[in-house]
Amino acid sequence: MELNISPLAPAQFAELNVIEGVELFTAPIGAGYKGRNNLLLAKFSEGTKVAGVFTTSKCASAPIDWCKAHIENGVARGLLVNAGNANAFVGKVGAETVEQTAQAAAAFIGCTPQDVFVSSTGVIGEPLDPAPMMETISKLDESQLGDYQAAANAIRTTDTYAKGAGAVLVMDGVEVNISGIAKGSGMIAPNMATMLAYIFTDAPVAAPVLDALLKKANQKSFNAITVDSDTSTSDCCLVFATGKANIDPIEDLDDPRCAGFAEALNAVLHDLALQIVCDGEGAQKLITVKVDGATSDESADIIARSIANSPLVKTAVAGEDANWGRVVMAVGKAGQPADRDKLEIRFGDLLLTEQGRRSPRYREEDAAAYMKNDQIEISVHLVLGEGKATIYTCDLTHGYITINGDYRS
Amino acid sequence: MELNISPLAPAQFAELNVIEGVELFTAPIGAGYKGRNNLLLAKFSEGTKVAGVFTTSKCASAPIDWCKAHIENGVARGLLVNAGNANAFVGKVGAETVEQTAQAAAAFIGCTPQDVFVSSTGVIGEPLDPAPMMETISKLDESQLGDYQAAANAIRTTDTYAKGAGAVLVMDGVEVNISGIAKGSGMIAPNMATMLAYIFTDAPVAAPVLDALLKKANQKSFNAITVDSDTSTSDCCLVFATGKANIDPIEDLDDPRCAGFAEALNAVLHDLALQIVCDGEGAQKLITVKVDGATSDESADIIARSIANSPLVKTAVAGEDANWGRVVMAVGKAGQPADRDKLEIRFGDLLLTEQGRRSPRYREEDAAAYMKNDQIEISVHLVLGEGKATIYTCDLTHGYITINGDYRS
Incomplete structure (x- = not known):
C-alpha cells in the first residue's frame, strides 16, 4: 500500500546538532x-x-x-x-x-x-x-x-x-x-x-x-x-x-x-x-484537548483522554463538524466529577456552551469556519477546581480504516 | 443521508405477544x-x-x-x-x-x-x-x-x-x-x-x-x-x-x-x-469476545472490553484479517494480570497462539476462511484463574466514518 505523506508533516527534517560521543x-x-x-x-x-x-x-x-x-x-x-x-x-x-x-x-x-x-x-x-x-x-x-x-x-x-x-x-x-x-x-x-x-x-x-x-x-x-x-x-x-x-x-x-x-x-x-x-494513521487534523477547572489533575487527565479517544469526537473533527454535543457526551462518560450546568466548551476561542446549554453567543458559521483549520483546539472548563490536563490526538478518517482494515482484503 | 439496512439485521421483526394492561x-x-x-x-x-x-x-x-x-x-x-x-x-x-x-x-x-x-x-x-x-x-x-x-x-x-x-x-x-x-x-x-x-x-x-x-x-x-x-x-x-x-x-x-x-x-x-x-454504525460483522482464565470476573471484563473497544482489532475484523497480534496488544494494554507466555487466543475453534508464540497448528488459510464469517468469536484463555466475561461488539468500517464524519462535509 502506498502511504501519502501526512498533510500535517513538518516542511523539513529538524536541523540537529551532532552529539559528541x-x-x-x-x-x-x-x-x-x-x-x-x-x-x-x-x-x-x-x-x-x-x-x-x-x-x-x-x-x-x-x-x-x-x-x-x-x-x-x-x-x-x-x-x-x-x-x-x-x-x-x-x-x-x-x-x-x-x-x-x-x-x-x-x-x-x-x-x-x-x-x-x-x-x-x-x-x-x-x-x-x-x-x-x-x-x-x-x-x-x-x-x-x-x-x-x-x-x-x-x-x-x-x-x-x-x-x-x-x-x-x-x-x-x-x-x-x-x-x-x-x-x-x-x-x-x-x-x-x-x-x-x-x-x-x-x-x-x-x-x-x-x-x-x-x-x-x-x-x-x-x-x-x-x-x-x-x-x-x-x-x-x-x-x-x-x-x-x-x-x-x-x-x-x-x-x-x-x-x-x-x-x-x-x-x-x-x-x-x-x-x-x-503522523497518526489517516490524520488530517491535529487535535489539542485542554481540560481545566477539574477537581484534580488526574481527573482532568481522565476527562481529556475520554474526549481525545472518543471515536465520535474524532470523526466529527474529521467531518469539520463543530459537534460539541459529542464533547458533552465524552465528558459525561468519563465518570469524573462534572456539572452539566457549569460546563464551558470552546473550540479555539469560540464559546459553544455555558450554563448547561448552547451559548447565546454561538454562531454556526463561526464554528464551521473554525473547523476548517488543520489544528483544532477543544477546551473544556469544568468550573469545579484547579485540576488541568492537555492531551493531543488526531482526527479519525477513512484513511485510518483503509490503513488498518483494508490491507488484506 | 440514506442508510442501508444492516447486513446483520434479523430477517423479520420478532413475533411478540400482547401484554394485557x-x-x-x-x-x-x-x-x-x-x-x-x-x-x-x-x-x-x-x-x-x-x-x-x-x-x-x-x-x-x-x-x-x-x-x-x-x-x-x-x-x-x-x-x-x-x-x-x-x-x-x-x-x-x-x-x-x-x-x-x-x-x-x-x-x-x-x-x-x-x-x-x-x-x-x-x-x-x-x-x-x-x-x-x-x-x-x-x-x-x-x-x-x-x-x-x-x-x-x-x-x-x-x-x-x-x-x-x-x-x-x-x-x-x-x-x-x-x-x-x-x-x-x-x-x-x-x-x-x-x-x-x-x-x-x-x-x-x-x-x-x-x-x-x-x-x-x-x-x-x-x-x-x-x-x-x-x-x-x-x-x-x-x-x-x-x-x-x-x-x-x-x-x-x-x-x-x-x-x-x-x-x-x-x-x-x-x-x-x-x-x-x-445495527452499530457501519457494522458488517458481529464480534463476540470471550475471556476466561482471568484472575477474576472483573479482570476478565476489563480485558474483554479492551479487545472489543480496540480500533485496531475492530478494523482487522472488518478487513477479514486474522490479526491476533492486535489481540495480544489489547490484552497487554488492559493493565490486568496476564502472562504473555501462557495466553491462548482462538478465532472460533482455531487456536492461533500458545506458549507466547504462534501455535504450530496455525494455518493461515484456515484463519482467512474463518474471518469471512459474519459472526466472529475471539476467545482469550489467560490460564491464570477462574474469571470470565463476554462482550459483544461490531467491526469498524468505512461506514462508521461515513455516518459519523461525513455528514456535514
Whole structure:
C-alpha cells in the first residue's frame, strides 16, 4: 500500500546538532524491508549514561524485557534497532535473538552485551532470524556513519516522514546539545503501533537524574498523545547522555542547572510527540484537548483522554463538524466529577456552551469556519477546581480504516 | 443521508405477544422527523410496577433526571418517548419540557405526572418545544393504538431496523409474557448514540424484585455491548410489569419462580442487546469476545472490553484479517494480570497462539476462511484463574466514518 505523506508533516527534517560521543551507523539487513536501511546501530563513548521508559503492556516484547533488565545499571555503550520485525510474541526464541544480536553489536563496539540496548519494530508473531542482522553488524564500517535524519529514516516502519527534534542550551557558559529521533505511529496490518524515541545529549547527567527528568518529560509528551487508545508491546523511549560537554557533572536533582536541562528535554520530547500524532494513521487534523477547572489533575487527565479517544469526537473533527454535543457526551462518560450546568466548551476561542446549554453567543458559521483549520483546539472548563490536563490526538478518517482494515482484503 | 439496512439485521421483526394492561399509541409530532410516527405513548393499567437502569453519564439529559427522580416509587401508568430531539443539554428549559409533556400524558391517561416515564432521543443542544408534543398527545385516540413493531418503529432515530424480542413462560400453570422493544445504536451527526429499551410483562412482580432482576440482566446484555466505547447522555432501560397474569405476586427474590422469570428476562434483554450491536454504525460483522482464565470476573471484563473497544482489532475484523497480534496488544494494554507466555487466543475453534508464540497448528488459510464469517468469536484463555466475561461488539468500517464524519462535509 502506498502511504501519502501526512498533510500535517513538518516542511523539513529538524536541523540537529551532532552529539559528541555518538556515532550512528545505518545499514540494510536484507530482511523486513528490502532496498532500504532498516538497521540502526548507535555507538556511544565510554561513560555514557542512560535512562528509559517502556510500554506498560503486560505482553511486552523480548527487546523490552532485555532493556528493562539492564536499564538499572544506568550505563550504555550501544543502541541496536531493527525495523520490519518486532521480535514480539515469538516465544523463547525472542529472548535468544535479542541476546545474540546484542552480542554481535557488543563485539563491534567493544563492550559487554548488557550495555547494548535493543529495540525491534514491525510485524509481530514472526520469529526474527538473528543471522542476517549479525552478519550486517559484523560488516559495518565508517562509510555507513550517518546523521540523525539517516538514523530516523532507518527506524521507520509505516511512518510517512522521519521525525527529529533538538535543543541547544548554554550551561556554565558551554553549549550543551540535545538531539532526538522517533518513529510512530503509522501502523499497517499486521504491524504494531510501536512508538520508539531515542534522545542523545552531550550533557554530563547522572543516570538517576536522567531517569527522573525523563519520566517527568514523558508524562507531558509521549504519555499525553493518543491516536486510537491502543498501546504497543514495544513502546520505548531512551535517553543517552555522553557527558562530552565540558562542564561539571549534574549529579542530583537539586542542581540548579537541572531546570534548564529539563526544559530543553521537555521541549524535544514534546516536539517529537506531536510529530508522532501528526503522523497518526489517516490524520488530517491535529487535535489539542485542554481540560481545566477539574477537581484534580488526574481527573482532568481522565476527562481529556475520554474526549481525545472518543471515536465520535474524532470523526466529527474529521467531518469539520463543530459537534460539541459529542464533547458533552465524552465528558459525561468519563465518570469524573462534572456539572452539566457549569460546563464551558470552546473550540479555539469560540464559546459553544455555558450554563448547561448552547451559548447565546454561538454562531454556526463561526464554528464551521473554525473547523476548517488543520489544528483544532477543544477546551473544556469544568468550573469545579484547579485540576488541568492537555492531551493531543488526531482526527479519525477513512484513511485510518483503509490503513488498518483494508490491507488484506 | 440514506442508510442501508444492516447486513446483520434479523430477517423479520420478532413475533411478540400482547401484554394485557399495556396500550401503545404512536403518532407523528410534526417536528424532529417529518412524515412518520415519532411519538410513543404507552398507557399502563393501574398497579403497574416499574424498574429502570440509566446512563452513568455525568451529563445526563433532563428526561433521565426525571425518570431517576420517580423510579423509586416503583409505580408507572405511562411511558412517553419522542424521537428526533434528545432534550439534552438545553439548560433549565429541558426540565420544564419534561414536566409539561409528562403532564399532558398524565391528563390523557388519568394519572399523576410522576407516574409517567419520559425518554427523548435525537439531536442534542436544540431546545425541544413541548407545544407540538402536547397537542399531539391531547388528540390521541384509539385509532392510533398499535402493536410492538409500530412502537419500535416510532422510537427509531437512525436505526436501520426496528428491534423487538419476547419470551413466554409458564408459571403456576399460567402463561406469562414478556415483550420488549429497543432502539440504538445508529448515530448520525449531530445525534447521540442513545440506547433505549422498554420491556413489558404481565407478570405480577414487585418493584424491588423487578429492580434486582433488571440490574442483573442488564449486566450481561446492554452493559455487555459496545459499538465504539461512547456512552450517551440518554441511555435507559425500563421494565413495566402490569401484573395481569393471574398468578400470585412475586414479592421477593427468594420466590422460587424468580429463576424462570429471570431467565426469560435475561433472554429478552440479551436478544435486544445483540440486535443493537448488529445495527452499530457501519457494522458488517458481529464480534463476540470471550475471556476466561482471568484472575477474576472483573479482570476478565476489563480485558474483554479492551479487545472489543480496540480500533485496531475492530478494523482487522472488518478487513477479514486474522490479526491476533492486535489481540495480544489489547490484552497487554488492559493493565490486568496476564502472562504473555501462557495466553491462548482462538478465532472460533482455531487456536492461533500458545506458549507466547504462534501455535504450530496455525494455518493461515484456515484463519482467512474463518474471518469471512459474519459472526466472529475471539476467545482469550489467560490460564491464570477462574474469571470470565463476554462482550459483544461490531467491526469498524468505512461506514462508521461515513455516518459519523461525513455528514456535514
